[in-house]
Structure formats: C-alpha cells, structure tokens
Amino acid sequence: MLTARVIPCLDVNSGRVVKGVRFQGLRDAGDPVELSMSYERQGADELVMLDVSATPEGRGNALVTVAAVRQELGIPLTVGGGVRKAADAGALLEAGADKVAANTAAVTRPELLTEIADHFGSQCAIVAIDAARKAEGDGWEVVTLSGKNRTGMDAIGWAREAVERGAGEILLTSWDRDGTRSGYDTDLLQAVSDSVHVPVIASGGAAKPEHLIEALQSGADAVLAASIFHDGDYTVGDIKRVMAAAGIPTRLDLTADTP
Amino acid sequence: MSGREVVVCATGTANLASVFAGLKRAGGVPRMAQSADDITEAGHVMLPGVGSFGAAMAALDKSGMTAPLRARIVLGKPTLSICVGLQLFGRSSEESPGAVGLGIVDAPVTRFPETVRVPQFGWNDVSADPGCHVVQDGFAYFANSFRMTEAPAGWSPAMADHGGPFVAAMEKGSVVACQFHPELSGAYGQGLLKRWIDLPC
Structure with missing residues (x-):
C-alpha cells in the first residue's frame, strides 16, 4: 500500500540553504546538493525546495541550484518560490523539478494553477497555502507575501477552489505554528484533508517524531519539516522508525541512514 | 559504466531532466530521438511519461514514432516505458476518451476509485511476479491518477495496491x-x- 511521505524542506537563498523563524532572520544551513543527497540517503521520500531569494539575481541562481541538485538526486523534487506564470513553472521543470508549487501568485491570480495544470499536468501543479487562524470567528484565513498580508480569504474554500482549478496536491503551512516547534495544526490539517480529494502535505511546527505522527493521523498524506533535520535533532530514518512503530505505513528499505 | 546509448522518445511535457539524470546515474548515455528511424535502429529506447494519455499519443503520432515504437515492442527490442507510457500499451484510457493507444495489450486503463487520494503520490510496495527479471520487489515512487487493474496475458506483472490491486509494472523479454x-x-x-540498460541489444 501507499506509504506516508517524509519530506525535508530546503529554503534556498542565492544558492545556499538557509533557515529562520517565520522566514525572518535567515541563517546559513548548508549546501543544497550536499544536504539533498544526505536526506535521500537517510530515506527522505521527496524533497521540497523553496526559493526565498528576494532579488532577481537570487531567482536566477535558483534554476542553477535546481539543475545541480537534479544531477545527483534520485527522488522527487518540488520547487516553489517566485512562480508567477506557466513559463516560470516550465523553466523550473526543465531545470529538473518534478513538481512546481505556486503560492502568493495563485492567490492573486488563481488561473495560474489551471495554466500550469494544462501545460504540464495536475501532477506537476502544487498549490502552497499558508493559513493562519482567523483573528475573529472560527476557521483559518490565507496569508500571502511571507505572512505580511492577511487576505481574509477562507483557507478551506481556497483549498477547494485550487483543486477545482487543477492543483494536484496541497502544501499546507500553518502560519501560527511555522518555526515555533509546537507541532502541526492538526485541526487545520483535518479540515483541509476532509475537504479535498488530492493529497495534503503538512507543514509548520514540527519538532519531534510525535508531531509528524499526529499530522499523519489527522489526515495528512505527507509531512514536511526543515529545522528538525537541518539542526541534526533527528535523521529522516529516526523519524520513520518511530512512524513505523506507531503503525503508519512507512518506506523503510533505507540503503544508508547517516546524516 | 556500460556507457550504453539510450534514445529517449519525446512525448511532449515529460520530466526529461529527471529522466536524463537517472539514466546517466545508471550508466546510460541518453539522447533525444531525432527521427522515426532512430526508434527503429536504436539499441535501447525509453518512452518517458508525463502528461495525459491523449496528449502523449498525439505527440507520438505527430512525430511519426507510433508505428516504429509499436514494431520494436512487438519484436521485443529493449524498450522501457514509464508512467503514462505503460498505459499507452493499452487500447484506450478513461482519461482521454476517443484517443487510441498502441494496442499492444488488451487491458482497460481506468481512474483510481473515490475511496483513495488521487493522484497517487508517493512510494508504494511493489510485488514482482517470479517471471520478472528487470523489476524486483521493493518500494517505488508513483505519481498517477489512472492505472491498469489486470495484468495482460503473456506479460509478467508486478502489482501494487491503491484502493485495490493495480499493475505497477509488466515485462516481457x-x-x-x-x-x-x-x-x-x-x-x-x-x-x-541499470538492469534494463545492461540487457543485450
């Protein structure tokens, strides 16, 4: 049967992996190719690379980074950041991405998802949704521009619309939890995964294996994490052994398991 | 390193960078097919598969590669077909009503049931029939919404399960x-x- 995926996330700025809380205060976390290969050896099921470069020069570097990672990496690679039109997605796919994630630009112009799906297939079109609990009332709203903009748009409604427009998968980040190490927002995960038929990747808040298991038991099909891997707290293999012991279908035929 | 050439057949919007990188890591020397004759004469041909059944067949038809591809498969020449490439071996698919496949096997291609997440994204457990020599047991990465549910006669199947058994791979010679x-x-x-690249031409 299909196994739950563990997905390390690399935030890349001008060709280097960086990390920071809520995308602020970025610190260097290593070379993208070396880190990617290390995670594949540890048993990562996929990788996500988010280009957080703020400048056009940095964005140009992202394509070079994707191509360099692709030469070595033998597992799927999703790339996001700065995807504003189908041609941006095409350039990333040509460089070696297998899937492309659109975030702010898809909120601003939802047709973008349809364009990517029409050109490259829904299996390439990932919508990244950053969601935060509404200040008033129940539910979550979509936030964009790295959290600077609270849209007021209902996150569940946007997830449904994104899928109708062609998104084949949802990368769902809890803005309240991201970088806090307090666990995924399992209520948000349950609400979104109950509302759509496509796979949902949980993101934001992971600090220990139990957090990833909670997310998978709350409807997520895959779990994404960054700092717990970059900081060396756990290897991917460490996490997957705990998952398997908890009865979660897990791919454990790891060829090597060292950082 | 075998350094053996692998001619890759374009089907439009495939993840060619990943395919080329994977073939190189396995010891192959990939290049794109330039003509229909390439498909006939090449030692090894790979048909990568991203995109819909109908779009992939339309691309093959337009480039004149449908007939030479079908011929080399029937003759048993080393050919590796991936993802929608497997589905193209059938006659038709629920994905693209009216589109005509290669017709190598008589097996319908249908969508996964509503009981499971679609697309299937991720690693699934593959069980290979004893008759398989290239495909083995293990976890493989899938990204698909459609599949064959029954192994075609005359082919050694490898099966996996997502809302019921489906054909994860099949091989014949x-x-x-x-x-x-x-x-x-x-x-x-x-x-x-690597096992496929190492097959004699």
Missing part, C-alpha cells in the same frame, strides 16, 4: 513498462534502470 517512475525511485529505481 527486453520490454519493460513501469507505472512508477524508476528515475525518481532512489536506489530501487537506479538498480532497475
């Missing part, structure tokens, strides 16, 4: 078709690619 992506299936996939 030097012809191998994988619903999964060997180029994205880590060490498992690289081993498969």
Whole structure:
C-alpha cells in the first residue's frame, strides 16, 4: 500500500540553504546538493525546495541550484518560490523539478494553477497555502507575501477552489505554528484533508517524531519539516522508525541512514 | 559504466531532466530521438511519461514514432516505458476518451476509485511476479491518477495496491513498462534502470 511521505524542506537563498523563524532572520544551513543527497540517503521520500531569494539575481541562481541538485538526486523534487506564470513553472521543470508549487501568485491570480495544470499536468501543479487562524470567528484565513498580508480569504474554500482549478496536491503551512516547534495544526490539517480529494502535505511546527505522527493521523498524506533535520535533532530514518512503530505505513528499505 | 546509448522518445511535457539524470546515474548515455528511424535502429529506447494519455499519443503520432515504437515492442527490442507510457500499451484510457493507444495489450486503463487520494503520490510496495527479471520487489515512487487493474496475458506483472490491486509494472523479454517512475525511485529505481540498460541489444 501507499506509504506516508517524509519530506525535508530546503529554503534556498542565492544558492545556499538557509533557515529562520517565520522566514525572518535567515541563517546559513548548508549546501543544497550536499544536504539533498544526505536526506535521500537517510530515506527522505521527496524533497521540497523553496526559493526565498528576494532579488532577481537570487531567482536566477535558483534554476542553477535546481539543475545541480537534479544531477545527483534520485527522488522527487518540488520547487516553489517566485512562480508567477506557466513559463516560470516550465523553466523550473526543465531545470529538473518534478513538481512546481505556486503560492502568493495563485492567490492573486488563481488561473495560474489551471495554466500550469494544462501545460504540464495536475501532477506537476502544487498549490502552497499558508493559513493562519482567523483573528475573529472560527476557521483559518490565507496569508500571502511571507505572512505580511492577511487576505481574509477562507483557507478551506481556497483549498477547494485550487483543486477545482487543477492543483494536484496541497502544501499546507500553518502560519501560527511555522518555526515555533509546537507541532502541526492538526485541526487545520483535518479540515483541509476532509475537504479535498488530492493529497495534503503538512507543514509548520514540527519538532519531534510525535508531531509528524499526529499530522499523519489527522489526515495528512505527507509531512514536511526543515529545522528538525537541518539542526541534526533527528535523521529522516529516526523519524520513520518511530512512524513505523506507531503503525503508519512507512518506506523503510533505507540503503544508508547517516546524516 | 556500460556507457550504453539510450534514445529517449519525446512525448511532449515529460520530466526529461529527471529522466536524463537517472539514466546517466545508471550508466546510460541518453539522447533525444531525432527521427522515426532512430526508434527503429536504436539499441535501447525509453518512452518517458508525463502528461495525459491523449496528449502523449498525439505527440507520438505527430512525430511519426507510433508505428516504429509499436514494431520494436512487438519484436521485443529493449524498450522501457514509464508512467503514462505503460498505459499507452493499452487500447484506450478513461482519461482521454476517443484517443487510441498502441494496442499492444488488451487491458482497460481506468481512474483510481473515490475511496483513495488521487493522484497517487508517493512510494508504494511493489510485488514482482517470479517471471520478472528487470523489476524486483521493493518500494517505488508513483505519481498517477489512472492505472491498469489486470495484468495482460503473456506479460509478467508486478502489482501494487491503491484502493485495490493495480499493475505497477509488466515485462516481457527486453520490454519493460513501469507505472512508477524508476528515475525518481532512489536506489530501487537506479538498480532497475541499470538492469534494463545492461540487457543485450
């Protein structure tokens, strides 16, 4: 049967992996190719690379980074950041991405998802949704521009619309939890995964294996994490052994398991 | 390193960078097919598969590669077909009503049931029939919404389960078709690619 995926996330700025809380205060976390290969050896099921470069020069570097990672990496690679039109997605796919994630630009112009799906297939079109609990009332709203903009748009409604427009998968980040190490927002995960038929990747808040298991038991099909891997707290293999012991279908035929 | 040439057949919007990188890591020397004759004369041909059944067949028809591809499969020349490439072996697919496949096998291609997440994204457990020599047991990476549910007669199947059994791969002599992506299936996939590349032409 299909196994739950563990997905390390690399935030890349001008060709280097960086990390920071809520995308602020970025610190260097290593070379993208070396880190990617290390995670594949540890048993990562996929990788996500988010280009957080703020400048056009940095964005140009992202394509070079994707191509360099692709030469070595033998597992799927999703790339996001700065995807504003189908041609941006095409350039990333040509460089070696297998899937492309659109975030702010898809909120601003939802047709973008349809364009990517029409050109490259829904299996390439990932919508990244950053969601935060509404200040008033129940539910979550979509936030964009790295959290600077609270849209007021209902996150569940946007997830449904994104899928109708062609998104084949949802990368769902809890803005309240991201970088806090307090666990995924399992209520948000349950609400979104109950509302759509496509796979949902949980993101934001992971600090220990139990957090990833909670997310998978709350409807997520895959779990994404960054700092717990970059900081060396756990290897991917460490996490997957705990998952398997908890009865979660897990791919454990790891060829090597060292950082 | 075998350094053996692999001619890759364009089907439009495939993940060619991943396919090329995977073939190189497995010891192959990939290049794009330039003409229909390429498909006939090449030692090894790979048919990568991303995109819909109808769009992939339209691309093959337009480039004149449908007939030489079908011929080399029937003759049993080393051919590796991936993802929608496996589905193209059938006559038709629910995905693209009216589109005509290669018709190598008589097996319907249908969508996964509503009981499971679609697309199927991720690693699934593949069980290979004892008659399989290139495909082995192990975890492989899938990205698909449609599949064959029954192994065609005369082919050695490898099966997996997502809302019921489906054909994860099938092989017959030097012809191998994988619903999964060997180029994205880590060490498992690289081993498969190497065994196929090493088959005699």
